[in-house]
Every structure is written in structure tokens, then in C-alpha cells.
Amino acid sequence: VQLQASGGGLVQAGDSLRLSCALSRRTSSSFHMAWFRQAPGKEREFVAGSTGDTYATVYGDSVKGRFTISRGSAKNTVVLQMDSLKPEDTAVYYCAATSKAFSSPRLGVKARESFDNWGQGTQVTVSS
DSSP states (O other), X not given: OOEEEEOOEEEETTXXXXXXXXXXXXXXXXXXXXEEEEOTTSOOEEEEEEOTTTOOEEEOTTTTTTEEEEEOTTSSEEEEEEOSOOGGGOEEEEEEEEOOOOSSHHHHTTOGGXXXXXXXXXXXXXXX
16 A cells, blocks of 8 residues: 655645645555654654544644545545644645554544554645
């Protein structure tokens, strides 16, 4: 399984961006998918996730109310709509996916170590 992410760029504070991530092939497996980000000198942090069972959505505290994660109709794509962007959102954004089973999917998608498939990363830069 490969992940292809796209949609990063340079914007001003308050602007919006839309990131997309697609699994390399259609699959009948239920994949949990998520976005993480990593700023220079910082740990990779959870941004938003979509569980593979019920497609429930989970968000990191710093993006709640500003970012929205959603699945495409084929369910093998995930989109991250980022509104009201702030300079502190500047980072490389990574898409991740796994078909592992979680006892608590809403918790599982928040953990970086849960994921065994990662996209190449896309740069998001927000200027003040």
C-alpha cells in the first residue's frame, strides 16, 4: 500500500488550504487514516484522523474548529480542509494509514506508532 499526498503550499495567516491523500489501490480492507505534522525541531504530532470502521473523526486540540477531515466516496482517500490557518500550523504534513484493528479506534488513530503506511509529506507554510 502506498499513499500519495498533495495540496501543500505557501499561504497567509487566515487563509485556507486543502490537503488530499489517496491509497494506491482500491481495497476492501477498512483502513484507518490520519494526518500528522512535523515542524522543524519538533516531534511529529497528530492533527486529525478518520477511523476505518465507522469513519468517525478525531482532532488534535490545536486544530479543533479550524480543520476538517473527510473521506472521499470511495473511502480510500482522505481530505484535510484547513481553515483560519496560523503561522504555528507551518509544518510538513504527513498522511498515514493502517489496517490494524484497534480496541478503541478513536484512540488508535491518534498514535503515531499505530500507523505502518506513510505518505511522502507535503509542506505547508503560513506567513504572518
